[in-house]
């Protein structure tokens with residue numbers, strides 16, 4: 001387990017707390033996986049600032065040496081890497097939901113699964129057979145859990161981030177000067193990669209009472225990447241990339 005610390009220097013997305021909104025998860029108990037780094041860590045910090053009692057776990061408390069997914073094409077993906085990726089990105093969610101279910105049945109609650117834009121479209125530049133398959137399964141599982149949970153006031157939603165600046169993506173993509181995804185920000189309509197905080201804010205909404213009528217949804221947090229066809233913009237940008 002990793003201690004939840006406060007940190008003020010954030011990448012994109014602005015300040016974590018918004019005093020006008022207040023403590024949106026006051027006295028809630030939140031169980032988070034993967035809080036050692038990246039989006040899980042950011043969600044743990046944000047949820048704690050909004051009053052939640054955060055319980056978290058990670059296989060590597062100091063942050064990811066290696067991501068949860070191994071990227072390869074369908075042609076080259078080894079059986080071992082296929083199984084590794086499906087286990088980390090699919091089985092982990094299933095077992096977490098399965099074992100928390102008896103508790104949630106009595107109290108209701110909100111389950112938030114992290115999918116990906118990899119579930120929404122194939123990629124010509126990033127080979128990711130197992131990852132795309134696993135993330136598509138996350139969205140399918142989310143909808144089924146929403147159906148089975150509704151009678152018990154259990155909501156279940158997914159978030160699909162686009163390319164996000166985390167330690168895992170730094171290792172997988174941006175540490176390689178020749179990686180075809182390196183210039184990806186130039187193709188994102190809002191002009192930058194997501195920050196972990198961008199994704200954590202969507203999770204904060206889904207965990208809060210403000211989302212009490214939202215279940216079975218998949219919130220896409222990708223700067224318009226999967227909604228806008230590629231091509232040169234008609235107008236020059238009026239703001240620098242990253243400006244809010």
Ligand SMILES: NC(=O)c1ccc[n+]([C@@H]2O[C@H](COP(=O)([O-])OP(=O)(O)OC[C@H]3O[C@@H](n4cnc5c(N)ncnc54)[C@H](O)[C@@H]3O)[C@@H](O)[C@H]2O)c1
Pocket residue numbers: 033034035036037038039040057058059060063064065066067068069088089092114115116117160161162163164165166167168169
């Ligand atoms: N980074 C991106 O560009 C991006 C884009 C879309 C979706 N996502 C998804 O967002 C989520 C978070 O991704 P991330 O980039 O922050 O890094 P990540 O998923 O690789 O790792 C985040 C943390 O999870 C931990 N972890 C890995 N396997 C674990 C396991 N089996 N049990 C417990 N902890 C484990 C790691 O040690 C690390 O600290 C993942 O589900 C990822 O697929 C990431």
